[in-house]
Amino acid sequence: MKFSLNHMTAxxxxxxxxxxxxxxxxIHAVEIRNDLSGNAILDGTTPGEIRKLAEDRGIEIISINALQRFNDWTEARAREAEELIAYARDCGAKALVLVPKNDGTGREDGQRQQNLxxxxxxLKPLLQEAGITGLVEPLGFAICSLSSKQEAAxxxxxxxxAGxxxxxxxxxxHHLAGEPALFPAMTGLVHVSGVTDQAVSVAGMRDSHRVLVEGDDRLDTIGQIRALLAAGYDGCLSFEPFAPSVHALADPGAAVRESIDHIRAAV
Structure with a gap:
């Protein structure tokens, strides 16, 4: 198993x-983000600076996370995409994560697929020209305009x-969407997190519930990883916890190490 660290971990x-x-x-692979106030990329750090920091440490930037509302294509979105793709290219990132609208709009059947x-x-020619992969990330929330990996595929x-x-x-x-199908051959990245809160319903789960993968995880993240690996997925497993409890840890490294050990032993 190859692990990666998303900057949302800390x-x-x-x-x-x-x-x-x-x-x-x-870990020699990371995801950087464009939504962290006071941090790269929003603080004005140049892509050249990011590239040097990573190269000096022998670390690969596997993605920038993310172009938001990508399936609401407008002139403004096109400009944003061009800027992020250029930043990804210049900082040495391999991919750009594409996140759909998640505000309850754009869900109408027919129009939803057309917008996508x-x-x-x-996006395809922009990504091709820069040599960047676009990573489409369906969200399992009921209000999302793209919840189905089948539809994305x-x-x-x-x-x-393809390519x-x-x-x-x-x-x-994946757990929230309730869609059993896996697409290992089309999968470029796996985000891993867990939910240990026993009180929240599946429909009530939000990013704030997402912790590191532990033994009492309700998402069956271990089962999902097993199935993906058995089906041929050989890319990174990238930690992406959003819970404030994780962000407040004095020693996030120790917690991530425990989670890695748990995943290795369980898978």
Whole structure:
């Protein structure tokens, strides 16, 4: 198993310290984010600076997370996409995560699929030219405009996007969506987190419930990982906990190390 660290694991940690955290865990792949206030990328850190920090440590930036509302394609979204793709290219990132609208709009059958294909058709040449992979991440929330990996896979095929566009399998969103199908050959990245709160319903689960993977995880993240690996997935398992309890840890490295040990032993 190959592990990766998403900056959401320790969002207040400056980028250099975050990269050092990954190294201390023997992890040589990270995801950086464009939604962390006061941190790279929003603080104005140049892509060249990010590239040097990573190269000096022998770390690969596997993605920038993320182009939000990508399936609401507008002139403003196109400009945002061009800027993020250029940043990914220049900092050495291999991919850009694509996150759909998640506000209850754009869910109408027919229009939903049309919007998705329009966006992917527009993104495909931009990504191709930069040598960047687009990672489509369906979200399992009921209000999301793209919850189904099946629908995402069909859209990628419809725009002849194989090789440029892949799927993100997120263990949290897979559980919420209740969609059993796996797409290992089309999966470019797996996000892992767990939910240990026994009181919250599945429908009530939110990002704030997402902790590191532990023994009492309700998402069956271990089962999902086993199934993906058995089906041929050989990419990274990237830790992406959103829970404030994780972000407040004085020693996040120790907690991630425990989670890695648990996953290795259980899988």
């Amino acid at each position: 969002p207040a940690m400056p980028i250099a310290d975050f990269l050092d955290l990954a190294l201390s865990l023997g 294909r329009e966006a992917l058709s527009a 069909e859209a990628i095929e419809a725009v002849d996007g 440029v566009l892949k799927l993100v399998h997120d263990t949290f969103h």
